[in-house]
Amino acid sequence: MNVSHPEVHPQESSAIHTDGGVANAPPTLRMNEIQGMPGTPGGLALRFSQFVFAVAALCIMGSTSDFPSVSAFCYLVAASGLQCLWSLSLAIVDIYALLVRRRLRNSKIVIFFTIGDGITSTLIFAAACASAGITVLIGNDLNNCDVNHCAQFETATAMAFMSWFAVSPSFLLNFWSLASR
Amino acid sequence: MNVSHPEVHPQESSAIHTDGGVANAPPTLRMNEIQGMPGTPGGLALRFSQFVFAVAALCIMGSTSDFPSVSAFCYLVAASGLQCLWSLSLAIVDIYALLVRRRLRNSKIVIFFTIGDGITSTLIFAAACASAGITVLIGNDLNNCDVNHCAQFETATAMAFMSWFAVSPSFLLNFWSLASR
Numbered sequence: 500m501n502v503s504h505p506e507v508h509p510q511e512s513s514a515i516h517t518d519g520g521v522a523n524a525p526p527t528l529r530m531n532e533i534q535g536m537p538g539t540p541g542g543l544a545l546r547f548s549q550f551v552f553a554v555a556a557l558c559i560m561g562s563t564s565d566f567p568s569v570s571a572f573c574y575l576v577a578a579s580g581l582q583c584l585w586s587l588s589l590a591i592v593d594i595y596a597l598l599v600r601r602r603l604r605n606s607k608i609v610i611f612f613t614i615g616d617g618i619t620s621t622l623i624f625a626a627a628c629a630s631a632g633i634t635v636l637i638g639n640d641l642n643n644c645d646v647n648h649c650a651q652f653e654t655a656t657a658m659a660f661m662s663w664f665a666v667s668p669s670f671l672l673n674f675w676s677l678a679s680r
Numbered sequence: 681m682n683v684s685h686p687e688v689h690p691q692e693s694s695a696i697h698t699d700g701g702v703a704n705a706p707p708t709l710r711m712n713e714i715q716g717m718p719g720t721p722g723g724l725a726l727r728f729s730q731f732v733f734a735v736a737a738l739c740i741m742g743s744t745s746d747f748p749s750v751s752a753f754c755y756l757v758a759a760s761g762l763q764c765l766w767s768l769s770l771a772i773v774d775i776y777a778l779l780v781r782r783r784l785r786n787s788k789i790v791i792f793f794t795i796g797d798g799i800t801s802t803l804i805f806a807a808a809c810a811s812a813g814i815t816v817l818i819g820n821d822l823n824n825c826d827v828n829h830c831a832q833f834e835t836a837t838a839m840a841f842m843s844w845f846a847v848s849p850s851f852l853l854n855f856w857s858l859a860s861r
Contacts (some may be wrong), residue, residue: 569821571813628806629813630711636814640750674852678859 552662733843808840
């Protein structure tokens with residue numbers, strides 16, 4: 500790959516799609532085409548999953564009365580909120596791209612998505628791990644579940660992990676798409 | 681990139697290097713050549729950093745008397761131990777590759793390194809975040825540092841984060857190298 504000559508030709512890709520024929524397309528599987536990337540139905544499904552799980556983590560943790568007394572739980576609320584905003588924004592972009600049948604293959608857009616996904620996935624994974632550590636400390640090590648909302652803490656942590664599971668493919672696919680162009 | 685035809689030609693690369701001439705080599709920067717990848721001095725330096733920081737985290741956390749009472753601290757010890765073994769093994773492979781002047785560009789080797797780096801970096805980052813959550817809980821939220829080894833917990837956590845900082849470039853470079861071939 501010649502990094503000093505990053506040439507992108509989105510016109511050619513759209514030309515293939517608009518003429519409705521794939522007879523001249525190479526028969527090999529192209530990594531640029533796989534589901535889960537921005538502007539594909541799979542990508543939109545991933546963004547929707549990230550958003551739903553992050554909202555669930557945010558609401559469940561926010562509904563407990565004593566989460567502000569633990570820094571890690573406050574951090575989980577903040578990271579889930581950021582993940583909600585990011586995933587919702589990119590879901591809207593995906594819906595727009597699907598409606599107007601445009602493919603998001605611009606180099607700068609993919610770099611922006613990759614960096615954003617990398618940052619938000621790292622933040623929500625860190626928050627989920629910190630919350631998991633404290634939940635295990637309260638529940639297993641100290642056996643203090645009778646005076647704490649262990650079930651809600653555990654559910655919120657699990658939702659944050661699920662959101663991270665949904666962000667990771669987006670990050671890896673964007674990074675792969677960036678490297679393979 | 682044609683995924684269905686993953687062709688690798690290590691013979692060509694070694695031929696260029698053994699004849700001592702680079703007159704016919706393309707003048708563009710190749711991502712396959714950059715420092716930090718397996719078989720380069722930069723890669724060896726990364727492995728050495730990972731190993732040193734993981735050993736430091738393991739020893740500092742292991743030297744406290746009360747770490748077995750907290751699950752997250754036990755997990756940090758286990759993850760640091762795994763990171764030590766992985767980084768030491770790959771440092772030995774890097775030293776061998778540098779001594780015999782072979783470049784580790786085989787597709788299967790890079791896939792193995794990428795998966796291994798991905799798993800170990802995720803584990804040690806999770807352990808560091810869980811320990812950080814508990815350290816902040818003890819030190820800031822509960823103000824219980826007078827009866828706990830806060831300084832040692834914090835130092836071990838910081839060492840684990842430093843080890844993760846050194847593993848991440850290895851993972852991203854291997855993944856990039858895998859995608860760009």
